[in-house]
Amino acid sequence: MTGFESFIDIDVYAALDVIFLGFVGGVLSGFIGTGGAFFMTPGMMNLGVPGVIAVGSNITHKFGKAIMGAKRHGELGHVDKKLGLYMLITAVIGVRLAVWINKELAMKTSVGEDNVVGDLYISVLYVVVLSFISIPMLIDALNFEKKKNRSRRSIAGLLAKIRLRPLIYFKTADVTLSFWLIAIIGLLTGFLAGSIGVGGFLGVPAMIYIFGVPTAVAAGTELFLAIFMGAWGAVNYAWSGYVDLRLVFLLYLGSMTGIYVGVYGMRVVKERMIRMITGIIIAICVVSRAVSIPVYLTRMEYLHLSPHTVEILMVTSKFVLFSSGTVGVTVILLYVVRAYRRGRALRRLLKNNNH
């Protein structure tokens, strides 16, 4: 079990850091339509928050944010509640499994000062999962023209062929799906959400490309699902004392504003640029986490790095992550401001002409 000392001291600078993480996470979340945790959780770990608390606080943060998002999508008819609830059946198992693993690893090492095995596990999982996402994204953005006639064979294609009975029709999404396919995707989504908070990275593309659900409905349904996954994850982590409410609220301060900026940015930035910015930021998050892995291995005494090297690696990890967020968000903000000003100028011009 975690102890009181596992919660970090939050002074003004730490609070500003967390708000910044929330803002960047919110902007990216609005910008790409899902996620944000891929930046916030490692960011919190860089501030000294143990991995399991960073994940627990982030999933709690996602729970409240999803309520707001799903409400808005629901008003627009973009939520297939039936599909969300079917996915939830196995997603709760995935979340529970993830929490159990995180908790067991954290408990094993809490005798000392930190949860080093848990942090190592979360970092490795981040590096593996986010590499799978960012590398194809960057290749795709760099070969935007060339890729058009490429032959493709994907796991998604194989999964989409699963038509094992029972088959269920989902009215809002207008698709008929095998229960077993939904069960697999639900389980994996839940596991990733519970482990590192990036369930949406799997859930949304899976709904679009494997289930054939329209993009808007996929995003809305994932948010609906995230309410329950988030609540269930929050319950599980809070039960074990791994939720830091102070971090949750500070993240909200940044993310609630950031998300609107991100959505605005998505509509004014070119598709290729969106992929490029997102791909680079995710890749840098991977690098940032990868850099911290030797630190954990040193603490576990598998590696023998000098304290000075460990210090350099920790600072590098933090610097790389925060600077990538700053640069990425600045680029998006520049686009947003430019488009906003251009729109205003255009309307003013038309108004003057009409007069």
Add this chain to the structure above:
Amino acid sequence: MAVITISRQTFIGGQELGEQVAKRLGYRYYTREDLIAEAARKGLPISMLEEAASKPPGLIEDIQGERDRYVACITMLLCEKALKENIVYNGHAGHMLLLGIPNILRINVIADMEYRVRSIRKRFGYSRMEARKYIKKIDEEREHWVRFLYLVDWHNPIYYDISINIGRMGLERATDTVCKMGMQSEYQFTDCTVHSLRNLYLASKAHFVLASDERTREGRFTVNADDNVVQVTSQPRFADCLKQVPEVLAGIEEIREVYTTEAFDTVLYVGERFDPRSSGFSTTVAMARERQWAVELVSLPAAANDEELLHVCKEIKQDGQNTDVAVEKHFKEQDVGIHLCLEVLRKAGCSGGSNHFYDAPRALIRALQRRVDCKLLIIGALFMEKPLIIRKRMRAELKKLFTEHLRCAVVEADELEEFFAVKGYHILQTVIWFLLSVGILFGVHEFQTEIASFFTNDTDMYHHFLAIVIVLVITPLFAYCYGSFTQQVLRWFNLD
């Protein structure tokens, strides 16, 4: 003139049915393969698209541009043929290509599995098991194809006029049924059909040209046409491509004028009458200008009776030709209003073009269900010939119908201002949300040591349960208060 579209399962004799019907009615028969061959000659990568449809794309691959290009090309070719002669079109999803065009007979031909297995065994000499496997594979590919292109389930009966079980009826009786239906006046072209078809033809042609041209192929456009005037709309991120549109479309002879609009969202303004001086329309224009919307005018015919939103007034001329006299008269009267409204919208830089819709609202819903670009539907002047109380009821029913079936917000034009307005109580609400958020934050900050020790205290079950309750109540409460506050503030700056 007339068009009959046949969508069918594999190996049930759909080909024979199409040929028989065409022969008996004296119509020209086209298959999907005919149009595909023509499309391939125009440079469409058909095999790549077919592969994309049968095998879902990788997680980040985008082939929307090629898909739009294909749909535009096939629609253009089908419209071109339908405008020249009577046709029977046999294809996977012909019924979706001409969605929204009235007086088209859309047939779905089905048969039970046993009939199909027999048919395929006779043709290829497969074993029963092989035949079933083959049918399943082809059905799946076809299903993916239709969903990939039109985002709908092709089995859904709402898109057809009739489903025929050829396994039970047999080819002869099925042919009789289709021919009898096809000869009915309901399924003969009227001036309205031709008008709609011409508009669709021109819009598809323009879209195809834009999707094929190097200068504009990376853009994503909404294109519509009315009386040889083409309106192209796209989001600000494709502003560079949009600038090139007039130049790219200059080569199309039929086009009289091209208008382009850069907008964040498309808003539909549905009405049977359009008056640029009406308060509802003026509010719409003001909001559109402020929020950078493209407003697309959708003209509906006046409903003939208050019983249904389903029927429109139709009269049959003495010579037996169905001319939708009332509908045509209505549209001629409304043309002036629409043109004036479009003029106002263009001056305000927020025109999304116009669309005449010659069918009942339910059919409009079918056509709009595929529209993913539409953010808001505004109900303008409808049922104006009805007494006020009936009009109110009918508008409420229509609003409910739209809300249930469309993936966008629905609002009446008169309520638009209120829908987006910032009023005194909004400011009060915002202040309350702000104070609540600050209060919660202050509390958490002041008692952070106590909170931290409380959450990590594992001495008894009571603490665990209380911790969960606090997390489940306080977190969404704070998210709601602070989220609503942020949303309201950003709304004042039109950033929501």
